[in-house]
Amino acid sequence: MSHNPLLEPHDLPPFDDIKPEHVVPAIEKLLADNRAAIETLVERAQRETPTWDSLAAPLEALNDRLSRAWSPVSHLNGTMNSPALREAYQACLAKLSDYSTWLGQHESLFHAWQALKEGPAWAGLDEAQRRSIDNTLRDFRLAGVDLPTDKKRRYGEIRAHLSELANTFSNQLLDATQAWHKEIDDTSRLAGLPDSALATLAANAEAKGVQGYRITLDFPSFYPVLTFADDRDLRREVYTAFVTRASDQGPHAGEYDNAPIIEETLRLRRELAELLGFGSYAEYSLSTKMAESPQQVLDFLEDLARRAVPQAHEEFAELEAYARDTLGLSELAPWDIGYASEKLREARHAISQEQLRPYFPAPRVVDGLFQVVERLYGVTFEEDTDAPRYHSEVRYFRILENGEAIAGFYLDLYAREGKRGGAWMDECRVRRRHEDGALQLPVAYLTCNFTRPVGDKPALLTHDEVTTLFHEFGHGLHHMLTRQTVADVSGINGVAWDAVELPSQFMENYCWEREGLDLIAGHVENGAPLPTELLERLQAAKNFQSAMGLVRQLEFSLFDLRLHHELAAPSAENVQALLDEVRNAVSVVPRATFNRFQNGFSHIFAGGYAAGYYSYKWAEVLSADAWSAFEEAGIFDPDTGRRFRSEILEQGGARDAAELFRAFRGREPSVEPLLRHSGIHAA
Numbered sequence: 001m002s003h004n005p006l007l008e009p010h011d012l013p014p015f016d017d018i019k020p021e022h023v024v025p026a027i028e029k030l031l032a033d034n035r036a037a038i039e040t041l042v043e044r045a046q047r048e049t050p051t052w053d054s055l056a057a058p059l060e061a062l063n064d065r066l067s068r069a070w071s072p073v074s075h076l077n078g079t080m081n082s083p084a085l086r087e088a089y090q091a092c093l094a095k096l097s098d099y100s101t102w103l104g105q106h107e108s109l110f111h112a113w114q115a116l117k118e119g120p121a122w123a124g125l126d127e128a129q130r131r132s133i134d135n136t137l138r139d140f141r142l143a144g145v146d147l148p149t150d151k152k153r154r155y156g157e158i159r160a161h162l163s164e165l166a167n168t169f170s171n172q173l174l175d176a177t178q179a180w181h182k183e184i185d186d187t188s189r190l191a192g193l194p195d196s197a198l199a200t201l202a203a204n205a206e207a208k209g210v211q212g213y214r215i216t217l218d219f220p221s222f223y224p225v226l227t228f229a230d231d232r233d234l235r236r237e238v239y240t241a242f243v244t245r246a247s248d249q250g251p252h253a254g255e256y257d258n259a260p261i262i263e264e265t266l267r268l269r270r271e272l273a274e275l276l277g278f279g280s281y282a283e284y285s286l287s288t289k290m291a292e293s294p295q296q297v298l299d300f301l302e303d304l305a306r307r308a309v310p311q312a313h314e315e316f317a318e319l320e321a322y323a324r325d326t327l328g329l330s331e332l333a334p335w336d337i338g339y340a341s342e343k344l345r346e347a348r349h350a351i352s353q354e355q356l357r358p359y360f361p362a363p364r365v366v367d368g369l370f371q372v373v374e375r376l377y378g379v380t381f382e383e384d385t386d387a388p389r390y391h392s393e394v395r396y397f398r399i400l401e402n403g404e405a406i407a408g409f410y411l412d413l414y415a416r417e418g419k420r421g422g423a424w425m426d427e428c429r430v431r432r433r434h435e436d437g438a439l440q441l442p443v444a445y446l447t448c449n450f451t452r453p454v455g456d457k458p459a460l461l462t463h464d465e466v467t468t469l470f471h472e473f474g475h476g477l478h479h480m481l482t483r484q485t486v487a488d489v490s491g492i493n494g495v496a497w498d499a500v501e502l503p504s505q506f507m508e509n510y511c512w513e514r515e516g517l518d519l520i521a522g523h524v525e526n527g528a529p530l531p532t533e534l535l536e537r538l539q540a541a542k543n544f545q546s547a548m549g550l551v552r553q554l555e556f557s558l559f560d561l562r563l564h565h566e567l568a569a570p571s572a573e574n575v576q577a578l579l580d581e582v583r584n585a586v587s588v589v590p591r592a593t594f595n596r597f598q599n600g601f602s603h604i605f606a607g608g609y610a611a612g613y614y615s616y617k618w619a620e621v622l623s624a625d626a627w628s629a630f631e632e633a634g635i636f637d638p639d640t641g642r643r644f645r646s647e648i649l650e651q652g653g654a655r656d657a658a659e660l661f662r663a664f665r666g667r668e669p670s671v672e673p674l675l676r677h678s679g680i681h682a683a
Helices: 020-047 052-079 083-104 107-118 120-124 127-142 149-179 195-207 219-228 232-243 259-275 281-286 294-325 334-349 353-359 362-377 463-480 502-511 514-520 532-541 546-565 572-586 615-633 638-649 657-665 672-677
Strands: 181-184 213-216 380-383 395-401 404-414 424-429 443-450
Touching (some): 020 052, 020 083, 052 083, 052 107, 052 127, 052 424, 052 443, 083 127, 083 149, 107 120, 107 127, 149 259, 181 232, 195 213, 195 219, 213 219, 219 334, 232 334, 259 281, 259 546, 281 294, 294 546, 294 572, 294 615, 334 532, 353 463, 353 532, 362 380, 362 463, 362 638, 404 424, 404 463, 443 463, 463 638, 502 615, 502 638, 546 572, 546 615, 615 638, 615 657, 615 672, 638 657
Antiparallel strands (some): 395 404, 424 443
16 A cells, blocks of 8 residues: 555644544554664664653654554544444454553563653753653553563563553443334324424434434433333333443343453453552552552542432422422333433422523534633634545634634534444543654544424534533643643643543533533523523522532442452353442432443443542542632633632643642642532532
């Protein structure tokens, strides 16, 4: 193949030219080139004492060239999945894992890094360079560089297999999600659904060339059914299909079952941790995080549970009484919770997500998001309609400061077939200094799965979707506003995983305040701002069932941590038993015996959150406390915004996360603002 776009220099990925057949040859060539170049660097380091320019800088350039090729492939696999691309992606995983293991266990390269740290060049290095070297030496040890040969080989086998298992888990979940649908032509069965949801279901049907309405398991489709459909049997059917995805239960029982993947993943993770001398995978996972031990995390989670569970029981008792007395539901089933909760929310606060939709047309929300960031950090935004894009709905923007571009990002807002669910930010390019002195600007991917626009009308977002967009953009700002030029600590790189949610959760606060909402919200028909009465109802409803929401997150966090710390002999039965035990301790809602939540828990089985899901709550303590500084000074206070940018966003991973927080807040973090913002009375 003469022309391979993945091997050619480019500022932005040449999406129009990338084909599945380019992927394997490009990755194979880059890996071979890297191996040869690294051996040359090692030979040089054995002849002369390494410096930053002779060792670290060329290694960073090699990593970056590989990342430039793999990043668009990985992103396309998640957003434009096809059988051919999936096959090419899968074929590269073992090759990349093998290369990563080879690199992490290269003793001569490890000694070269040690020589750089212990040599005369160390004194002349800046803080970011030193931090990068320390992280690299730590990662060598975590990759088993000190292990005997047979254990090194086993480490490599485990790593490769875990990579393939994560990909299989993700693929089977996507396949299971797309395997189920329900077509309805009797509109009476959809009574209760708002017009926006009916339009989405009708568009689903039209896209498949069928009459009526089509319910799928994509979030914008199934969620309105569970929240608004008066037909209880329909709610049960959709709920059952969703909570049994990729399992031995439900309409596709056994077809895409992730249980064996979970069992093998847990077994291999424990073996990996023990190879490296850790007592559990949780101990291994926490070795690069802020939290110091699994016990510290358990204490943190159990302390939150002690404060929240009693209130969650009160909230659920109130829901039960309302459902019984007003809705005629003598017993609440799992598929009734969302429906009854929405009815109670509307009854108590006279507000629903659907009432708010007309005030959040997607174009206005995006423009408002930009205005919030402009006021906080003094940057501006400019769309580039000529940038290469991978789908017609995707947009590309540049961030400007004093008229100069400092970063860029792709914005991909809507759900579609072949795109995995959820919302995420990922790295396209990292900010770094090239060996010739040129500055590479950071570029991010920002991906959501919102309800699509129908016809010529703009998409109308729920308030929940607005906060999701702000959350992901907070991650994006962490990546794009960095001032670091060493790739390993630039943006979110090198940031402790349990601190990485701080900037994202912080941004959500602007979706609840009048000053922020005046920029974000405008009625789709006339641009009118959110009425004061509606805002007051929204704010009053903010902490509706907040304790129930908190204990649900604690359930996921405790399950994840205990799964990776305690479960020595994983099996489908043991995993289920542990989940049941955690639920008995903190959950307050009824559960279906056929629910296989764990089989779709991609955060920990196909994402980066294994033994780290607690990070959401850990970082929320930091973000709530950081927000309280803005509450004290004014939410658009320029000085506070400038300090947050310089002390948190610009620093990346160049300094310890706890140190950065203390520098911004002037003290250790407190849990009280989180409890207060969440409406937990035990505060």
